[in-house]
Amino acid sequence: MKIGIIGAGAIGQYVADRLAERELGPHVVLVRSDPAGGVMEGVPRVRSVDDLPEGMSVMVDCAGHAGLAAHGCAILERGIGLITVSLGALADPDLADALADAARRGRAQLHLASGAIGALDTLQAARVGGLDAVTYIGRKPPLGWRGSPAEQQLDLDTLSAAAVHFEGTAREAAIAYPKNANVAAAVALAGAGFDATRVQLIADPVVTANIHEIHATGAFGGFTFRIEGKTLPDNPRSSALAAMSAIAAIERQIAPVTI
Structure with a gap:
């Protein structure tokens, strides 16, 4: 799989580190501007969905509601799967409908990570x-x-x-x-x-x-x-379990048996 990340904040960095430990990437990070402090050092950066490399399997949205709203539809329309922890954005029915329509057009799926909660x-x-x-x-x-x-x-x-x-x-x-x-x-x-x-x-x-x-x-x-x-x-505002749930969602994508 070729896995990319949207956002270079605390959750994005956590996901990148865990992917690297599993030798799964990340292969690219989509950011609004170049983050400071050597965040995700060595990972190619792009600022537009149009600039994503060919063959991407899944993008992991770690950029909050704005990131999902800005990039979600374009990613799904390209046929790239999308995992998000920004579930609150779907309270906007127009965005929820647009994402579903984009997923159908691109024959892709929007996967909602469980985030900071269970059950x-x-x-x-x-x-x-x-x-x-x-x-x-x-x-x-x-x-x-x-x-x-x-x-x-x-x-x-x-x-x-x-x-x-x-x-x-x-x-x-x-x-x-x-x-x-x-x-x-x-x-x-x-x-x-x-x-x-x-x-x-x-x-x-x-x-x-x-x-x-x-x-x-x-x-x-x-x-x-x-x-x-x-x-x-x-x-201190980002849930550790929310970040972990993004990795768990990726693992379900590649595991031969899932629960």
Whole structure:
């Protein structure tokens, strides 16, 4: 396989390092501008999908919502598979439809990595029988919400007790919190959909990890899932598991047996 990466941030660098360990590449990185500091040293860089080399098998989007919106359709139309961790971008129905149409035209697939959450296989299976209710609760330390609308709701620097700063649908969360609500989008896409999935976001000065919970009921019964996720050392806003899930998605592409 010829594997490329979109974006040269913390997640992109993690994916590049793990690919190199597995002798899988990366073969190219698509960036808006040349990153500083020797990021992905030795990997060819391009700034346009048109400049990607022939024979690319899959691109891994590590550039956030803007990267998926800017390059996703062109990549899929070229017949190149695309793995993304930017699931929140699909809360925009126009972009979601455009990506699906591009994948059909290019006979390619858009693969949604599980990101910072688990239990999505359970939600997908439960959806077959019908889901009655799905709720996602995201809890982070106050500093984890820096740069988000939480700053307009709370004084993150002086918060002394857990406080809810958002309640609404997964679609509303994904649009309002593009850098924080990819997990809410993943839960919605796997289960009841963007408009039927309820979301609660909490700033909590007591916790030291990013905590994600799913609560679901349906014809299958009910379940609760909770994970305490660590961030990447190079970027406290990037989930380590989200980066790992991109590698897992690549491995499923090449493995003779998958789960």
